[in-house]
Amino acid sequence: VPSNSSTELVNNTTMSANLLPKIVYTPAMFQTQTIQHRRPKRPLVYVTRRIPQAGVDVLLKTCNIKQWESELAVPKGEMIYSVVGVDGILCMQGDNIDADVLNAAGPHLRVVAAMSQSINHIDVE
Numbered sequence: 001v002p003s004n005s006s007t008e009l010v011n012n013t014t015m016s017a018n019l020l021p022k023i024v025y026t027p028a029m030f031q032t033q034t035i036q037h038r039r040p041k042r043p044l045v046y047v048t049r050r051i052p053q054a055g056v057d058v059l060l061k062t063c064n065i066k067q068w069e070s071e072l073a074v075p076k077g078e079m080i081y082s083v084v085g086v087d088g089i090l091c092m093q094g095d096n097i098d099a100d101v102l103n104a105a106g107p108h109l110r111v112v113a114a115m116s117q118s119i120n121h122i123d124v125e
Contacts, residue, residue, distance in 0.1 A: 043087035
């Protein structure tokens with residue numbers, strides 16, 4: 001039974017089991033097509049404390065953010081839950097970024113940034 005599609009499957013019921021059906025190509029299949037590339041998703045950054053709105057605005061120019069809405073340090077269990085699947089973490093002095101947090105973030109984590117005077121609270125090993 002002929003079809004209107006540009007690809008037809010030739011089904012031969014007498015074919016042996018080791019042969020695959022043949023695909024018939026028509027000239028319409030080789031026309032140039034415009035392919036639209038999808039823009040990669042915006043990176044997701046977890047911010048471990050409330051930061052000034054100016055800082056949030058800078059991040060939102062290129063990233064999506066989720067933020068711990070407190071001036072106090074985020075509890076470790078909450079941080080582990082919140083960093084799953086993020087591309088980046090913006091942490092503050094006193095936020096302990098250890099192997100548990102880094103492992104919870106997973107393979108998409110690309111950067112850990114610190115808004116502090118040192119990085120002693122980040123496990124760099």
